[in-house]
Amino acid sequence: AQSVSQHNHHVILSEAASLELGCNYSYGGTVNLFWYVQYPGQHLQLLLKYFSGDPLVKGIKGFEAEFIKSKFSFNLRKPSVQWSDTAEYFCAVRGGGNKLTFGTGTQLKVEL
Amino acid sequence: GAGVSQTPSNKVTEKGKYVELRCDPISGHTALYWYRQSLGQGPEFLIYFQGTGAADDSGLPNDRFFAVRPEGSVSTLKIQRTERGDSAVYLCASSLQGGVSYEQYFGPGTRLTVT
Numbered sequence: 001a002q003s004v005s006q007h008n009h010h011v012i013l014s015e016a017a018s019l020e021l022g023c024n025y026s027y028g029g030t031v032n033l034f035w036y037v038q039y040p041g042q043h044l045q046l047l048l049k050y051f052s053g054d055p056l057v058k059g060i061k062g063f064e065a066e067f068i069k070s071k072f073s074f075n076l077r078k079p080s081v082q083w084s085d086t087a088e089y090f091c092a093v094r095g096g097g098n099k100l101t102f103g104t105g106t107q108l109k110v111e112l
Numbered sequence: 113g114a115g116v117s118q119t120p121s122n123k124v125t126e127k128g129k130y131v132e133l134r135c136d137p138i139s140g141h142t143a144l145y146w147y148r149q150s151l152g153q154g155p156e157f158l159i160y161f162q163g164t165g166a167a168d169d170s171g172l173p174n175d176r177f178f179a180v181r182p183e184g185s186v187s188t189l190k191i192q193r194t195e196r197g198d199s200a201v202y203l204c205a206s207s208l209q210g211g212v213s214y215e216q217y218f219g220p221g222t223r224l225t226v227t
Contacts, residue, residue, distance in 0.1 A: 044218040102154030
């Protein structure tokens with residue numbers, strides 16, 4: 001069975017600070033990895049995804065994530081956060097089949 | 113274009129009652145998914161449809177939960193004899209096809225409260 005662990009449940013940053021959110025997964029085979037974001041009052045939407053190839057993937061709004069296979073990790077980064085990045089962030093993995101397995105989420109608050 | 117829509121947005125019901133939650137996927141999307149998100153948790157997979165058939169229902173927690181998609185578009189999640197533990201946000205997602213390359217687009221969810 002696949003599982004996802006997000007280490008930070010709540011993160012508070014000041015604008016322009018750098019962000020790194022941790023994500024580790026457990027699955028023995030080939031995986032697809034995702035970060036989803038949910039802005040206040042909005043739907044879950046895809047931020048970025050990794051299927052294969054370059055382990056450093058870039059997504060929308062300046063976010064990027066690095067897949068490190070040896071560490072079973074897919075951490076999300078952004079060099080300089082903005083107040084509008086305040087949201088909940090979910091890491092997800094797809095192993096065998098089509099279902100996504102999500103982590104518990106990280107609530108990010110960016111203060112002005 | 114129109115995204116995934118779900119109705120109702122909120123549903124309050126008494127313990128033991130039957131409820132139906134509806135999902136309208138993006139037009140032309142053949143794959144449809146149901147997830148459940150409890151407070152403080154990430155979404156948890158329930159069931160996946162490819163066309164009219166349930167291709168994977170391994171996430172349904174017990175036989176009180178059932179879902180249908182009779183014409184391959186709209187889907188209904190049905191919960192019998194609701195329990196307080198069923199309270200959650202029920203999310204629907206659709207994708208163009210069911211393969212791994214296709215992004216899942218999520219709806220706004222139905223918040224179910226069982227009193």
